[in-house]
Amino acid sequence: MSGSPGDEALPGMPSPPPPPPPVVARTPKHNERLPAERNPVASVAVDVSLPHLDRPFDYRVPVQLDEAAVVGARVRVRFAGRMVDGYVLDRTDTxxxxxxxxxxxxxxxxxxxxSPELATLCRTVADRYAGTLADVLRLALPPRHARVEKEPLPDAGPGPVAVPGPDAGSGWAAYPRGPAFLEALAGHRPAHAVWQALPGxxxxxxxxxxxxxxxxxxRGAVIVVPDRRDLDRLHAACVEVVGDxxxxxxxxxxxxxxxxxRWLAVSRGRKRLAIGTRAAAFAPVRDPGLLVVWDDGDDSHTExxxxxxxxxxxxxxxAHTSGAALLVAGITRTAEAEVLVRSGWAHPVVAERATVREHAPRVTAIGEDDRQLLRDPTxxxxxxxxxxxxxxxxxxAAARPVLVQVPRRGYLPAIACAQCREPARCRHCHGPLGIPAGTEDxxxxxxxxxxxxxxxNYRCPACASPRLRATAVGAGRTAEELGRAFPQTVVRSSGGGSTILETVDAAPAxxxxxxxxxxxxxxxxxxxxLLDGAALLARPELRAAEETVRRWFAAASLVRPAPDGGxxxxxxxxxxxxxxxxxRWDPAGHAGAELDARTELGLPPAVRMAALDGEPAALRDLVETAHLPDAADVLGPVELPPGTRLPGAEERTERAERTLVRVPRPVGRDLARALAQAQSIRGARREREPVRILLDPHDPL
Structure with missing residues (x-):
């Protein structure tokens, strides 16, 4: 008999349990879903803009998609009974x-x-502006192009950039703090600066x-400019200095x-310098060391x-989240940039007054001396x-071109009754009437x-007069009048409905x-x-003076210096x-005076302000629902122009209103959070009437 005595069970004792079967990795059958072995839970940001659903949602990752569902990947998930797009934010096991x-x-x-860094930035922007992450992701990420993703990568990436020599940044030597700023960039220090460029x-x-x-x-760099003309000029300079x-x-x-x-080249680290218009602020440059915005007063920077x-x-x-250096640059300075300087968060990079006088043209205004008015009383x-x-x-006479800046395009863009001065309007839509360029006959x-x-056959509805007069003259009419005044000189037009010229020759024109x-x-x-200055300054806008100064300085900086006859x-x-x-060529002084005036009046950027637009009932509901900070000051509502189109509305709103809510700057985040929560509550209640929220609008008035 084989075996040992211990192999037999004693009488009356239970038999030992059979040994467990060996563990064998099971291969999933066709269409069978098994969870991934590691980190089977994916946190997904779904592409849904409803405020009450503005949060990540967890999904189980099947083993078939384990390798492909990496953090940052585009996915499709079932949400509320339908398939929607999304992005994987994280992979966890719980x-x-x-x-x-x-x-x-x-x-x-x-x-x-x-990337996690870009997702954090988008979340920060959404919270600051009381928006949703899905809306910000649409701004930050370009649409996918499958064929481009499958293109083979170059064999090798670009080589390192050579360390510039001691004279490489000699142009910055005109600014006392310019060389120190370049040294901070080379030393990985998070310098913050507001740069005022010299004339020319x-x-x-x-x-x-x-x-x-x-x-x-x-380290990488991101430079944002307002429009394509500036981008082309910047691109040419960067290719020359850094390399294509x-x-x-x-x-x-x-x-x-x-x-x-191009976006993928930046995301994959093949390009370290991303330049572009406003969407380039989200460019996924790896390890950014410098972030630049040029001419931040241009409204093209507002999405x-x-x-x-x-x-x-x-x-x-x-810059806060990445530790990169920041440079707010321009010919002029905005009130927002002045806030950065006064708070000590940023340092001004400006030239000495003597250097400014050497580069600036001579500026003459109307009535600056009595002799001018004696020669020309009108x-x-x-x-x-x-x-x-x-x-x-x-x-x-010196064989140099002359620039004439006209703030309005067209021929006669605004007309009124010659007798009672009532603005002329269309009898069909009540829009403003203007006179386009015709012919001599x-x-x-x-x-x-x-x-x-x-x-x-227009007649004024107020006094029945058929006569009209111009209240504004456009670029087309101005070019025509100057052509008559200087019959032997070539007159060229740029913008205002005509072709925009990039450069002009030094010939007289x-x-x-x-x-x-x-x-x-x-x-x-x-x-x-610089024509029609009074009309520019008289516009009923918060930034009328700031925008006028920006336009004037942009044109004046193209003129030769005063020692050269400019x-x-x-x-x-x-x-x-x-x-x-x-x-005086003092844009910083004007920015400081502008900020002082807004501080006294309680206007941005001295305060944080939200503009709420919507139908009266929806607007009241949002204000009552929001738990506004104790320091909040509610202004309005006031009526918006008829026919205002609100986002999410099926048609134009005949009666829309605007309410302003302002708070001190330290509680600006609380205001944004309260408005976002109120929108979330209204979304959960499925309120149909939309309310638009604009935090720190470019023009709240």
């Missing part, structure tokens, strides 16, 4: 959800487009030099394939889609006074600027341009005429603060 988790349905792309400064090259110092220190292999220019007009190709972030504020938030009433004609003639009839209908469309003259303009004539009263800032 979940706080008490019920049964749904499965991750599909990985659209395993490309990690949403090659600002694009200065920014390229700052980017080179950052890249040489093995390191630069990625991001713009909306590139097309979906090329835009996504027109919810939650309406400003590129400057996005970069400030990014100077205050004339649109182009004699002092402006004299400056233009002198520049043309057949003048154009008044035409509505909204619907385009001609207003033939008159260039009529609208703001932002001024071409760069070879060697600089001999003179610049001259600027601004057609506005010399005693106005904005005019005095231009005469």
């Amino acid at each position: 979940t706080e959800h008490e019920g049964r988790l749904q499965w991750l349905d599909k990985v659209v792309s395993s490309e990690p487009v949403l 400064e090659d600002w694009a090259r200065r920014l390229a030099e700052a980017a080179r110092a950052t890249l040489a220190a093995d 292999e390191h630069v990625a220019a991001l713009a909306a007009d590139l097309g979906p394939a090329e835009r996504y190709r 027109p889609r919810a939650p309406y972030p400003h590129a400057r504020d996005v970069l400030i938030a990014r 100077a205050r009433a004339a649109r182009v006074p004699s002092v402006a004609f004299e400056a233009a003639r002198a520049a043309l 057949v003048p154009a009839p008044p035409t509505c600027r909204w619907c385009g209908r001609p207003a033939t 008159i260039v009529v341009a609208t703001p932002g469309a001024e071409p760069v003259a070879d060697g600089g303009y001999g003179a610049a005429l 001259r600027v004539v601004v057609v506005a009263e010399s005693n106005l603060p904005a005019v005095q800032a231009l005469v």
